[in-house]
Amino acid sequence: MHFGFQKLSVSLALLAAGVAHAGRACDDFYARLPNVQRALCEQAQLQDSSARSVQGRPIYTRDVRPEGARLRVLVIGGMHGDELSSSSVALHWIQLAQEAPERTHWRFIPALNPDGLFSRPSHRVNANGVDLNRNFPTPNWERDAPFYWEKRTRKDPRRWPGKTPLSEPESKFLHEEMQRFQPNLIVSIHAPYGVLDFDGPIQPPSRLGRLYLDQVGIFPGSLGNYGGVHKGMPVVTIELPSALLTPRNVEIQRMWQDLRQWMGDTLAADGTDAPLRP
Template sequence: MGFCKRMAAAAVPLLLAMGAQANERACDEFYARLPNVSWALCQSAQLQPGEGRSVRGRMIYTRDVLPATTRLRVLVIGGMHGDELSSASVALHWIRLAQGSPEQIHWRFIPALNPDGLFDKPARRMNANGVDLNRNFPTPNWERDAAFYWEKRTRKDPRRWPGKTPLSEPESRYLHDEMQRFKPNLIVSIHAPYGVLDFDGPIEPPRRLGRLYLDQVGIFPGSLGNYGGVHKGMPVVTIELPSALLTPRNVEIQRMWADLQKWMGVTLAGVVAEPQGVPLQR
């Protein structure tokens, strides 16, 4: 064996050990904080540090479930609002389900995009700079529309402050860059607590996922659905769980997953993932 091959072989156990340590650190926090998340469930997720960090330098963990051949790429995001604890829990449950899924889908999970908000005591919607990440994406006319909406429609609700500029926050910049790197055919963003299903994008939306029925609530300046689904043509399914603090029962989590798979099989049947690194033609 050549020197380079020996060095590469020697590095594999070290990388595996580092990955296991990162997953254990994540589970120490998630198990203590999230509802309906057992230690075994979190360990099986095999979370890894992504390229992103929060305002306070916390790791933003990810997990890729990658089949031998890929037909679609799907990005699943939880915990964009830190006080919606159930959204991060459901993302972890779905990682387990994705691992047993035979479909040719490359899943990329970001269970807790806003770890500073999630691990605050009490947890809070915004990040450490007080910004609502779901109002910080660069939709057209953001400078005018986001400020107007916040001032006039929310009466300067601090929980919905869009920030000073689009992508001002490291967490939203990370997700924005991840969308460009990963080029998902579908984005699933998990929220709470309105108990509905929302959708933005150029394709036929799902009518229901489990007990959640489609109720398109409109678009907001700077939201992910507005930015990704309306202006970038990346369909965005927004799941609003019924409770921010309690997950649905496990059987309902599985039913939502099954309905998502069924809808994807019908609606995205003719879609083929383009090679990463090649710009999408829109």
């Protein structure tokens, strides 16, 4: 009995610590992100993943998993720290996922790059100066990623791919999440180009809300290249029109509805709605 009480006490302590962490996260997100009220963040019930950024900040996640879920969808915001609107939209979508249960297991990572997000000013790269969206292990990364950075970007420090693929704790965490979660779909939210991009083996969505499909190309080390092209995990890349302002709430909802409609039409038709493994 005493051992059981100890286990219960430890569990309650861990739960309390998680709630405290989430409360601090909401303090930070409310102060930093556009169109995010504290209540919205608190309702998201963010969980500390135990992963840490370069500077030791927690990377938060949130699972919304209704009973009987058959699709797994991974939603990522804030891969680039200066794209504040992407994290805001991810938090709004957590609320929408909670309000409308469906047969989809959603896993949200609203701020993959907290060091970039909370720096003053915010910046695209992580605390090591690495563009996380060029740090994934695409084929021939060692040759192609440095060449692209040096020749095509003229050594733009905002797009440095790092010394090796998955050199950063943030990209390594996302890579491990992809392996653990095995998503049927990845949605990566960015800004500010105002288009919809797609990589993968299935029919892409033609539009989400006011964003229309405009496939911008394949880049060495990008998530779209690694997940969609190399691993066959469809990647929808959303480029919001502004990095500092979100779309209106009605547009955020419309994008969500269009995404769900496309998923229902395409993923189910493609046979990718396999039952979740226990």
